[in-house]
Amino acid sequence: MSRTLPNIIITGTPGTGKTCHSELLAERTGLKHLSINDVVKEKECHEGWDEEYQSWIVDEDKLLDAIEDEVKQGGYILDWHACDLFPKSWIDLVVVLRVDTATLFDRLTERKYPEVKLQENIDAEIMEVLLQEAKEAYDEEIVVELQSVTADEMESNVDRIVQWLEQWKKNNAQ
Ligand code: ADP
Numbered sequence: 001m002s003r004t005l006p007n008i009i010i011t012g013t014p015g016t017g018k019t020c021h022s023e024l025l026a027e028r029t030g031l032k033h034l035s036i037n038d039v040v041k042e043k044e045c046h047e048g049w050d051e052e053y054q055s056w057i058v059d060e061d062k063l064l065d066a067i068e069d070e071v072k073q074g075g076y077i078l079d080w081h082a083c084d085l086f087p088k089s090w091i092d093l094v095v096v097l098r099v100d101t102a103t104l105f106d107r108l109t110e111r112k113y114p115e116v117k118l119q120e121n122i123d124a125e126i127m128e129v130l131l132q133e134a135k136e137a138y139d140e141e142i143v144v145e146l147q148s149v150t151a152d153e154m155e156s157n158v159d160r161i162v163q164w165l166e167q168w169k170k171n172n173a174q
């Protein structure tokens with residue numbers, strides 16, 4: 001299947017900076033930012049609300065059905081805290097954002113995360129859960145781990161992805 005523009009996943013533990021990176025990257029490139037949280041909510045791809053975790057219980061099949069036609073055309077930034085459900089054939093680059101524990105603690109506390117969810121996310125970041133998930137689901141050469149603690153890092157991360165995109169376009173020019 002050929003796309004004229006690539007699809008990029010920006011993933012990481014909640015609070016690592018996925019949405020900030022996605023918005024900046026969309027602004028710079030014209031790629032479309034697809035916030036999977038919003039899709040789940042708006043297209044009701046869920047089986048209800050989990051009170052303890054304060055989050056939707058996602059119906060992954062319904063979610064994939066809801067975005068398949070659009071995403072297969074290319075040009076999307078998929079912003080979500082999971083990645084291995086998206087078929088390999090849809091995806092050209094997987095960016096995994098990382099932060100240190102203290103930074104993540106501050107960001108999630110600011111968001112008033114419930115205690116159980118806060119601890120679980122901090123553990124997940126320490127255990128590199130998202131990085132492992134990405135490496136298992138996709139070819140290692142398309143998985144990139146980037147640090148997202150400072151604004152300068154965000155700038156240089158987005159610069160790197162823009163450069164990658166330019167190269168992808170050259171390689172895939174018809
Ligand atoms: P996510 O979408 O992964 O949950 P957000 O993009 O919403 O994370 O970012 C969470 C918070 O952390 C926001 O307040 C954002 O401004 C801040 N933040 C994220 N990445 C950075 C960074 N690289 N430098 C400074 N602040 C950041």
Ligand code: MN
Binds near residue numbers: 018019020
């Ligand atoms: Mn987000």
